[in-house]
Amino acid sequence: MRALILVMDSVGIGAAPDAARYGDEGADTVGHIAEACTAGHADSNVREGPLRIPNLLALGLGEACRLATGRVPPGLEAQVQHRQFGCASEISKGKDTPSGHWEIAGVPVPFDWGYFPRTRPCFPAELTKGLCEQAGLPGILGDCHASGTEIIAEFGERHMQTGMPICYTSADSVFQIAAHEETFGLERLYCICAIARRLIDPLKIGRVIARPFAGTTARDFKRTAHRRDFSVPPPGSTILDLATSAGRDIVTIGKIDDIFAHRGTGRNMRGDGNMALFDATLKGLASLADEGLLFANFIDFDTLHGHRRDVAGYAAALEAFDERLPELSSRLRSGDLLIITADHGCDPTWSGTDHTREQVPILAWPTQSSSPIGKRTGFADIGATAARHLGLPAALRGAHF
Numbered sequence: 001m002r003a004l005i006l007v008m009d010s011v012g013i014g015a016a017p018d019a020a021r022y023g024d025e026g027a028d029t030v031g032h033i034a035e036a037c038t039a040g041h042a043d044s045n046v047r048e049g050p051l052r053i054p055n056l057l058a059l060g061l062g063e064a065c066r067l068a069t070g071r072v073p074p075g076l077e078a079q080v081q082h083r084q085f086g087c088a089s090e091i092s093k094g095k096d097t098p099s100g101h102w103e104i105a106g107v108p109v110p111f112d113w114g115y116f117p118r119t120r121p122c123f124p125a126e127l128t129k130g131l132c133e134q135a136g137l138p139g140i141l142g143d144c145h146a147s148g149t150e151i152i153a154e155f156g157e158r159h160m161q162t163g164m165p166i167c168y169t170s171a172d173s174v175f176q177i178a179a180h181e182e183t184f185g186l187e188r189l190y191c192i193c194a195i196a197r198r199l200i201d202p203l204k205i206g207r208v209i210a211r212p213f214a215g216t217t218a219r220d221f222k223r224t225a226h227r228r229d230f231s232v233p234p235p236g237s238t239i240l241d242l243a244t245s246a247g248r249d250i251v252t253i254g255k256i257d258d259i260f261a262h263r264g265t266g267r268n269m270r271g272d273g274n275m276a277l278f279d280a281t282l283k284g285l286a287s288l289a290d291e292g293l294l295f296a297n298f299i300d301f302d303t304l305h306g307h308r309r310d311v312a313g314y315a316a317a318l319e320a321f322d323e324r325l326p327e328l329s330s331r332l333r334s335g336d337l338l339i340i341t342a343d344h345g346c347d348p349t350w351s352g353t354d355h356t357r358e359q360v361p362i363l364a365w366p367t368q369s370s371s372p373i374g375k376r377t378g379f380a381d382i383g384a385t386a387a388r389h390l391g392l393p394a395a396l397r398g399a400h401f
């Protein structure tokens with residue numbers, strides 16, 4: 001008997017009840033992608049036509065959408081084979097990855113994050129000064145809200161000439177530093193991120209993110225897989241901490257270890273892209289001991305497609321993930337529990353490039369209980385259910401389903 005939590009990063013299924021507060025009323029990541037596909041607006045050289053995700057639909061994704069918004073998106077009507085589906089809205093404020101994952105793991109965020117204003121410059125002068133002094137930098141570029149790919153196209157060449165890193169933020173509580181892997185150096189980038197992490201702790205900023213890139217000109221700059229997140233630790237004991245205390249085997253896939261600031265994250269396995277992460281998940285599962293926990297994050301939905309407002313790419317990523325689900329389900333043993341969910345939305349049809357405050361799906365297979373999961377307040381019910389399944393102490397915030 002083991003438990004698996006798979007987070008499809010940013011796969012929201014409709015605006016959260018408080019979405020208006022975030023300017024996200026009407027956002028719907030899966031719904032709008034399905035609509036675009038059906039309308040023939042998401043055809044590309046890798047996919048075409050209506051969204052084809054039969055395995056997620058069999059787990060109840062279409063019906064979870066109905067619970068969240070009152071309608072099944074076009075093309076997602078299907079026979080549900082497993083009736084353990086539901087949706088959840090987030091208690092924590094914000095719409096970013098750390099709070100979404102921590103809440104899934106049983107720890108909603110009880111405080112308000114710090115954010116940087118939409119001004120230029122947007123970082124406090126003392127912060128920039130401190131960073132330049134302590135890291136020996138001649139200055140910084142950017143100093144604004146931006147899309148990560150656009151800002152390296154804009155400032156990448158100047159960065160290479162001057163050695164000034166590109167610092168930017170978003171609607172999330174983040175301080176992001178982009179620098180060239182070779183001319184600036186990867187280790188040096190990590191090093192200045194660690195300095196920035198210490199400097200912004202008092203500002204309650206959730207993450208410093210290293211954004212290394214490669215290439216020679218604005219036309220061919222490309223971010224590499226060596227991104228690293230410097231997160232603050234979760235503000236309470238998560239399911240990972242409980243499982244660690246109980247001596248359980250833990251496998252984390254992808255950026256889960258960064259998101260939880262490496263606390264209780266067990267054996268971490270990485271992969272460059274969703275398919276490599278899926279391979280790692282299968283490998284991790286094969287080695288996961290009885291009563292163990294596997295916690296995985298699939299990042300491409302968000303980083304490559306949601307933030308880039310790439311509807312066809314997002315649809316193709318959902319289809320590719322869906323296609324691999326049978327490999328996973330065929331490896332589950334009797335008594336294992338699988339929960340597929342998400343941490344927030346990132347509607348690729350929405351304005352701007354930020355996350356969207358959305359409800360998330362809960363697709364469970366199978367659960368101990370036969371009552372419907374329904375519409376949940378708080379992602380913590382997911383962690384509470386996995387914890388109960390593993391026989392861990394009932395110390396998390398949520399109620400199990």
Ligand SMILES: O=P(O)(O)O[C@H]1O[C@H](CO)[C@@H](O)[C@H]1O
Nearest residue numbers: 147148149169170172174307
């Ligand atoms: O535009 P890029 O650099 O992908 O940044 C995005 O990535 C951050 C982390 O998900 C978000 O806060 C958003 O700013």
Ligand SMILES: [Mn+2]
Nearest residue numbers: 009010097343
């Ligand atoms: Mn995320």
Ligand SMILES: [Mn+2]
Nearest residue numbers: 302303307355
């Ligand atoms: Mn994101």
